[in-house]
Amino acid sequence: MSGVRVLVGTRKGAFILTADGKRDKWQVDGPHFPGFELYHLKGSPVNPDRIWASQSSGWFGQLMQRSDDGGTTWEAVGNEFPYDGVPGTHQWYDGTPHPWEFKRVWHLEPSLTDANVVYAGVEDAALFRSSDGGASWHELSGLRQHGSGPHWAPGAGGMCLHTIIQDPTNAQRMYVAISAAGTFRTDDGGATWTAINKGLRSNYLPDEDAEVGHCVHHIAMHPSRPNTLFMQKHWDVMRSDNAGDQWHEISGNLPTDFGFVIDVHAHDPETLYVVPITSDAHHFVHEGKLRVYRSRTGGHEWEALTKGLPQEHCYVNVLRDAMSVDTLDECGVYFGTTGGQVYVSPDGGDTWQAIVRDLPAVLSVEVQTLP
Amino acid sequence: MTIRVVLPSPLRDLARVSGEVVLSVSAPVTQRRLIDALEAAYPMLRGTVRDPVTGRRRALVRFYACSEDHSNDEPDALLPESVAQGKEPYLVVGAIAGG
Numbered sequence: 001m002s003g004v005r006v007l008v009g010t011r012k013g014a015f016i017l018t019a020d021g022k023r024d025k026w027q028v029d030g031p032h033f034p035g036f037e038l039y040h041l042k043g044s045p046v047n048p049d050r051i052w053a054s055q056s057s058g059w060f061g062q063l064m065q066r067s068d069d070g071g072t073t074w075e076a077v078g079n080e081f082p083y084d085g086v087p088g089t090h091q092w093y094d095g096t097p098h099p100w101e102f103k104r105v106w107h108l109e110p111s112l113t114d115a116n117v118v119y120a121g122v123e124d125a126a127l128f129r130s131s132d133g134g135a136s137w138h139e140l141s142g143l144r145q146h147g148s149g150p151h152w153a154p155g156a157g158g159m160c161l162h163t164i165i166q167d168p169t170n171a172q173r174m175y176v177a178i179s180a181a182g183t184f185r186t187d188d189g190g191a192t193w194t195a196i197n198k199g200l201r202s203n204y205l206p207d208e209d210a211e212v213g214h215c216v217h218h219i220a221m222h223p224s225r226p227n228t229l230f231m232q233k234h235w236d237v238m239r240s241d242n243a244g245d246q247w248h249e250i251s252g253n254l255p256t257d258f259g260f261v262i263d264v265h266a267h268d269p270e271t272l273y274v275v276p277i278t279s280d281a282h283h284f285v286h287e288g289k290l291r292v293y294r295s296r297t298g299g300h301e302w303e304a305l306t307k308g309l310p311q312e313h314c315y316v317n318v319l320r321d322a323m324s325v326d327t328l329d330e331c332g333v334y335f336g337t338t339g340g341q342v343y344v345s346p347d348g349g350d351t352w353q354a355i356v357r358d359l360p361a362v363l364s365v366e367v368q369t370l371p
Numbered sequence: 372m373t374i375r376v377v378l379p380s381p382l383r384d385l386a387r388v389s390g391e392v393v394l395s396v397s398a399p400v401t402q403r404r405l406i407d408a409l410e411a412a413y414p415m416l417r418g419t420v421r422d423p424v425t426g427r428r429r430a431l432v433r434f435y436a437c438s439e440d441h442s443n444d445e446p447d448a449l450l451p452e453s454v455a456q457g458k459e460p461y462l463v464v465g466a467i468a469g470g
Contacts, residue, residue, distance in 0.1 A: 034384075035381055036381070057381070058431060059379075059381070059429065059431040059432060059465045059466070060381060060382065060419040060420070060429065060432070060465075061418050061419060061422065061423075061429060062418070063385070063415075063418070063419065075415075076385070076414065076415035076417075079417060079418050079423070080417075080418065080423045080424070082424060102424070
């Protein structure tokens with residue numbers, strides 16, 4: 001019987017949650033790397049037993065870990081992320097030039113075709129690639145050297161490259177998103193990049209329609225429709241049907257369109273999930289109720305999903321990498337909260353149950369569907 | 372020279388060791404040579420006590436020996452003789468931070 005393995009990164013270690021296809025009885029393994037921040041873990045689609053983990057600490061810096069046995073044992077791999085050439089400057093909070101400085105790895109994206117290749121999105125924003133199983137990392141510096149680079153500025157969470165999406169039909173095309181610069185696309189394997197932010201409007205910018213400066217929180221794509229992208233921006237839920245060339249808003253009837261996560265149903269590319277957050281001043285769910293909102297129409301029309309989720313006195317957040325879906329026949333949806341809960345819906349969002357309730361604050365959730 | 376080093380518990384966990392680690396460091400025994408030897412013996416600790424790009428001590432890591440703070444010594448300064456002779460351990464300490 002097929003099953004799932006959920007990789008959970010938290011403020012104080014990593015946890016691995018496993019279940020069979022029913023997804024009602026769970027084994028909890030961890031913490032791995034206790035005491036360290038695990039910003040992200042993700043398995044290779046080529047070899048699911050190969051899992052990458054970003055481990056960091058304010059004391060001991062960035063470490064990178066790789067498992068080749070599904071997370072049972074781990075091996076430290078290369079942890080040097082040197083910027084290509086003279087790093088130059090970006091814009092600091094006060095508008096002054098500030099040197100690019102590596103701080104941590106936010107997101108790992110294993111190659112769709114080669115288990116030895118993995119991409120890393122880092123703070124200060126840059127994209128790195130390893131082609132030797134993580135032993136060494138090389139910057140795809142065409143992104144940072146995009147002409148707008150000196151104008152990028154950090155958001156409240158830092159200037160991080162947090163989203164990496166590979167086009168499964170075109171090995172030369174990839175998307176990345178940076179807070180607070182915006183979204184970029186390459187059509188030549190990462191050599192050059194185009195800012196794709198038309199249609200985004202951000203009223204915290206002097207020019208609301210600026211080419212860069214938008215605080216994009218997360219992007220999702222269904223692999224069957226690689227030209228359609230969904231975005232949770234700081235405020236606004238957005239959609240593009242032409243590979244990011246133009247965006248339009250699909251927030252519709254959401255109670256608030258601020259949030260971090262967005263994801264797409266595994267089998268229906270028009271079914272979306274978001275978790276509305278009250279505001280950028282109040283980083284907790286709206287009205288004290290933990291509600292996932294689902295649209296079956298590609299946006300605009302949203303329904304609240306509440307069965308099994310707390311509907312009073314709840315003040316957690318759901319961070320940008322903390323939602324994922326499995327690919328079982330009945331799509332499972334997963335998310336983790338800053339309160340340490342990880343929830344699963346084994347029926348596409350209709351009902352929810354907590355897999356665990358008392359982990360450290362959850363930073364990321366990724367699910368692997370196992371044969 | 373045989374040098375004794377005490378690591379903080381997170382680094383002992385990473386290195387999968389308990390208690391002191393013992394390193395062989397050729398003379399002259401300096402902070403740089405000691406950390407070179409530490410990282411060679413325990414590759415999983417590379418970059419954890421000093422920044423891999425600048426080579427400087429990480430801000431929240433301290434170096435103590437013989438009841439003295441050697442955190443701000445130059446990387447190529449000689450370590451105390453009793454450390455170089457293996458009589459006293461070299462302490463790598465995670466600084467108290469965070470309240």
